[in-house]
Amino acid sequence: MQKLIVRPLTAMIVAALAMPLALPASAQTGLLPPRTQSVTGAYLAGIAALENLEANRAATYFREAAESDWDNPIYAGQTFLSYLLAGRISDAASMAQHVLDLNPQDELARLTLGAVALKERRYASAESTLARIPEASLVGVTAGIMRAWSKVGEGDLPAANQILNTVGQGGFEEFLVFHRAVMADLGGDRQSAITLAREAYEMDPFIPRIAEAYIRILGNAGQFEEAQSILDSFAEEGVVHPVVDSLRDDIANQTRPGLFADNVQAGAAEMLHGLGSALARDGSSELGVGFLRLAAYLDPQSAVISLSLGELLSTAGRYDDAETLFASVPSSSPLFVNSLIRLAENIDLKGDRDGAISRLENLLTTYPDNIEAYGILGDLLRYDEQWAEAAEAYSGIINSIETPRPRDWRFFYVRGISYERARMWDRAEEDFLRALELNPEHPDVLNYLGYTWVDRGENLNEALDMIERAVELSPRNGYIVDSLGWAFFKLGRIDEAVEQLETAVRILPADPEINDHLGDAYWMAGRQREAMFQWRIAIDVDEEGTVTERAAPKLIGGLDPDAPILD
Structure with missing residues (x-):
């Protein structure tokens, strides 16, 4: 799956x-x-x-x-x-x-x-x-x-x-x-600042806040060449962050960019921001919000704190509070466009997906090179099952990449999903293969392409190898285990199919498609009563109705139109 x-x-x-x-x-x-x-x-x-x-x-x-x-x-x-x-x-x-x-x-x-x-x-x-x-x-x-x-x-x-x-x-x-x-x-201890910032950067070279501080410290010390090398490393890795990018002109013009924290209050706020954001991501919402509120109090001009707090409140369903925070980011801030993107996401979470999509489309007319906006737009269109439109949005990102890097696998992957759902298989297959070239060991890509080949009855042996590798990489992923069971089913290896599909159902007992697959495998294994039971479960847990449409006729005749009806 x-x-x-x-x-x-x-x-x-x-x-x-x-x-x-x-x-x-x-x-x-x-x-x-x-x-x-x-x-x-x-x-x-x-x-x-x-x-x-x-x-x-x-x-x-x-x-x-x-x-x-x-x-x-x-x-x-x-x-x-x-x-x-x-x-x-x-x-x-x-x-x-x-x-x-x-x-x-x-x-x-x-x-x-x-x-x-x-x-x-x-x-x-x-x-x-x-x-x-x-x-x-x-x-x-x-x-x-x-x-x-x-x-x-x-x-x-x-x-x-x-x-x-x-x-x-x-x-x-x-x-x-x-x-x-x-x-x-x-x-005022510039040399210690450089030494420590370099140490922090080497431990986590692509954390934007750490990179920004290091670039500023180097620039303020007049070490513009080394500061430029940090910016170049970000560009080479394809890491895009507006605050880091905002330092490019100063460094190129050999202008001192100013302190990362220009007062004690901003420095303490940065510490609270880092811990508060981490706490919130780990599920400690109350303490996370408390730390972020104190951070915003200490440094009320910080756009990054406003965005972090807004994202947390938006996720918690406090949409109006989040909107106030997003709207507080001034147009002069490097994070202004990010705040507009967060506003669009907030609109989507409030239940107005059309409004969110429209806002992102308008934003891209003003900022046509914003990769994040294309990515969020593509995701929203994909969630809305506007498959062709989603693929077009992802193309906005892919077309801007001169030489794809390993980290770019995801763009080809999600565009491949969109093409596949839009019934444009040739393009989808090409994107999945490109994603695998960039990231050969990613279980999601191996699974999606392998599963689709199995479902289409194509390249079955190769597909099986890919899905088996995906299971090795992610053995507790019920969707991937389901794919392996389905591949065995398509190859006529029914006993192995039953074994894998039973495992998948234990991992994800309420998934309608996995239950439907297990029902099919039971039927082919001659276990008709158990098959009927699984199909009934599939129908009971199916909220969208797509699996029900497929499974309901099986309750009458199983997989064989001439099969007897079982009570």
Whole structure:
């Protein structure tokens, strides 16, 4: 069976995510003390709102509950958390102090007060507030890095590095290399900044934020040739990022591009942005949003933070909040076009796919070379089953590539899918083969081409070899295992087909097509009652009706029109 997937996460952030999270006591499980019905109702309404990240509405309910019982740490804590997630940092800070009066161990409340002190350049106060958070949790590590930034604010870079030495002992040293570089740059230690930025870049050469910082540090030091080599490496790899690309003119003209973080607040915001984005991708939405809200508070002009927070809220269904953030990116920002693309995606998630497609098509008339816009447009058209139009959009990307690189396999793959569904098989086959040339060991490509050949009755032996290799590469992918079973079925190797299709059904028991395939295999194996059972399951779980249309007649006559009807 044919399916598509993609996307990565940096290993050093993953290490951070493995640490225990110290959420506020309010967010931890606890017994709700008995209260009046109205207070309990407000509290429960707040919980329901917060689960959907409706933070402002949640704050209203929790505040109502808190005002009825001001010394209840649960009500106070949830009110604070809601204010934080809504980005109402002033209200959150006021409530955070009350939360700490009730529970001095609440780490997120103390982190928020530390961030406020840092924002207000009360560096000694920030350092002393944050120093009271143990470093055993991710919030504690975050507080430690923020403490280091407060020392940079005081002009004491050695003290900042001493704090980071302690923080790094928890397995964060690789993550901290980048932040040490940015601190050194702002603190005036140019040589250390270059050395550390080079180390961070060599560990992760195609992370845009790391590359941007390294290019800026080199450019500010007058090392334009080396900075240009970083830009050239991005171009050679086909990595496109507007912020990195925006540095090209400065470096080519030998103009100093300016600091990556031009103040302590922006530096601390970058740290919160990195951790918050990683947390959100790992499923810790509340803490991720909280970190990103603090990041936006510390650096309200950062377009990258606005986009990250907007994407998270859009994914969570908070479309209006996301739209506000996307629309806040100014036209002067290198990320302006990206914000327009995110707005279009947000419109699609709201349920207006036609509007999203129209917006992207209009955007491409103004920015005809934007590869990302072509890619998103192609995906939306493909999801909408406008196959020929999707293929045309993907062609906009492929036609712009002079010499395809291995990473470009996906463009040929998705265009191949679009051509295949548009019944333009010759073009589809050519694209699948090109994708395999670029990435010979990708299980999705091996599976899709192999499955389609099997379904068409073409190149069956070669198709079987390809699908078997795909299963070796991705043995727990039910769609690929289904393809192998179907290939055996088409080759008349029924016992092997049954074995593989049963495995596929165990992996994906609610997939209609896999159940239908297993029914066919059972029938050919002489297991007619089991075949009927599988076809009924296929029909029951089929939400689109396409498999039902194929499976329903089998309940009458099986695969043989003359077969007896089985009760």
